[in-house]
Amino acid sequence: MSHSTSAQNVPMFEIENLHASIEDKEILKGVNLTINKGEVHALMGPNGSGKSTLAYIIAGHPSYEVTEGSIRYYGEDILEMSPDERARKGIFLAFQYPTVIPGVSMANFLRMAVTNVRTAKAEEAAANGGTAAKFTPREFRRLMKEKMALLKMDDAFANRYLNEGFSGGEKKRAEILQMALLEPALAILDETDSGLDIDALRVVAEGVNNLAGPEMGILLITHYQRLLNYIKPDFVHIMMEGRIVQEGGPELALELEEQGYEKLWAQIEEAQAR
Ligand code: ADP
Ligand code: MG
Numbered sequence: 001m002s003h004s005t006s007a008q009n010v011p012m013f014e015i016e017n018l019h020a021s022i023e024d025k026e027i028l029k030g031v032n033l034t035i036n037k038g039e040v041h042a043l044m045g046p047n048g049s050g051k052s053t054l055a056y057i058i059a060g061h062p063s064y065e066v067t068e069g070s071i072r073y074y075g076e077d078i079l080e081m082s083p084d085e086r087a088r089k090g091i092f093l094a095f096q097y098p099t100v101i102p103g104v105s106m107a108n109f110l111r112m113a114v115t116n117v118r119t120a121k122a123e124e125a126a127a128n129g130g131t132a133a134k135f136t137p138r139e140f141r142r143l144m145k146e147k148m149a150l151l152k153m154d155d156a157f158a159n160r161y162l163n164e165g166f167s168g169g170e171k172k173r174a175e176i177l178q179m180a181l182l183e184p185a186l187a188i189l190d191e192t193d194s195g196l197d198i199d200a201l202r203v204v205a206e207g208v209n210n211l212a213g214p215e216m217g218i219l220l221i222t223h224y225q226r227l228l229n230y231i232k233p234d235f236v237h238i239m240m241e242g243r244i245v246q247e248g249g250p251e252l253a254l255e256l257e258e259q260g261y262e263k264l265w266a267q268i269e270e271a272q273a274r
Contacts, residue, residue, distance in 0.1 A: 001167060010075040011034045012037050012185060013035040013071075013072070013167075014033075014034045014070075015031055015032060015034070015071050016032055016069050016070050016072070017030050017031075017068060018030065018031040018054075018057070018069035018070070018119075019024065019066070019070035019168045020053065020057055020064050020066050020067060020069035021067055026242065027053045028050050028057070029049045029241065029242035029243050029244075031050075031069070031242070032067075033166065033219075033237060034184060034219060035217040035218075037199050037216065038215070039217050039218070039235065040208070040212055040218045041219050041233060041237060042218060042220045042221075042222065042228055042232065042233035042235070042236045042237070043096060043221045043222075043237050044221075044222060044223060044237070044238050045239035045241065047197075049133075049240050049241060050239055050242040051084040051190070051205075051223070051239055053220070054239075055093060055190045055219075057071070058093065059086070059188075060078075060081065060086055061083075065080055065109065073086075073089060073090075076089075078091070078152060080128075080196045088116075088120040088121065088124075090186060091185065091188070091235070092182050092184030092219040093190075094178075094188065094190065102237070103161065105161055105162065105166070106157060106158050106160050106161070106174060106177075107144065107158040109162045110144065110158075110181055111135075113178060113181075114178075114181045114182055115125075115135055115140070116166075123203060128166050132236075140197055140204070143181065144158060144181065148212055151176060151177060151210060152206075153177065157170075157177075162174070167199065167200075168196065168197050168200040169197065169199030169202075171236065172200045172204050172207070173264050174202040176203060176207030177213070180207070180210075180211055183215075185215065185216060186218075187211075187216060187218050188219045188221070188234075189204065189218070189219070189221065190205060190221040198250060202230070205230030206225065208231050209230070209231060213268045226251060232250050235248075235249065236248055236249065236250070236252040236256075238252070238264065240265070240268060245264055245267070
């Protein structure tokens with residue numbers, strides 16, 4: 001890969017003037033967002049503002065049509081890549097994975113998912129004249145144990161069947177463990193639904209706090225300020241009606257909790273009236 005040689009001044013991940021539609025309805029109306037290694041970004045905004053749409057488009061969901069703008073990863077346009085290729089490049093989206101696969105244990109599922117990415121990396125490295133080791137099952141077990149210890153997860157969790165009877169917290173635990181194993185460069189977590197109970201919230205927060213580091217950029221999508229009581233983002237972006245309407249540091253999330261979206265709605269209406 002060309003990352004380290006040619007990427008000095010190129011942002012890791014850059015969305016520029018992104019417009020996107022579904023069934024001819026424009027949802028994203030010019031989104032700009034840049035994420036670099038080591039940064040934690042929170043994307044907030046009321047329901048229906050387009051946050052999940054953005055996540056789906058980054059993942060390569062086929063239902064959405066990008067009509068204008070670009071998404072670049074180390075300068076490379078990812079819009080032409082398959083979801084799989086994006087994953088192999090190091091973009092991780094927590095929700096793109098299957099919800100229930102009958103009879104597959106967590107350990108086996110994760111080994112397949114991680115091996116898929118690692119094998120592709122090894123092949124790519126080999127094609128470029130380098131080397132990168134593939135995993136043996138034993139190595140995978142060791143790595144998984146290590147990551148589970150880091151995340152303070154019970155060993156028995158690995159032997160559970162995927163998502164079968166998982167609580168909200170356990171589903172989140174599975175996602176966070178997968179993220180830990182894949183060691184993505186960019187992790188996108190869409191914490192959408194009201195089903196996020198305290199346990200799930202804690203799992204996500206602890207996971208992100210344990211895994212965030214200088215090598216990873218994180219985009220945390222939520223409309224809950226309370227998640228940000230546990231995770232301190234470096235940057236907060238507020239999306240409304242398909243655009244990022246305000247940006248700032250962690251204080252912005254607190255402001256938003258106090259003031260709600262009222263003031264921003266008023267500003268949007270004022271701008272539209274002009
Ligand atoms: P958020 O995640 O911020 O709550 P979404 O991205 O889910 O917002 O939705 C943004 C807008 O796109 C909403 O108005 C929603 O109704 C619309 N939308 C999302 N998915 C579809 C779809 N499959 N078909 C039609 N409209 C959709
Ligand atoms: Mg959403």
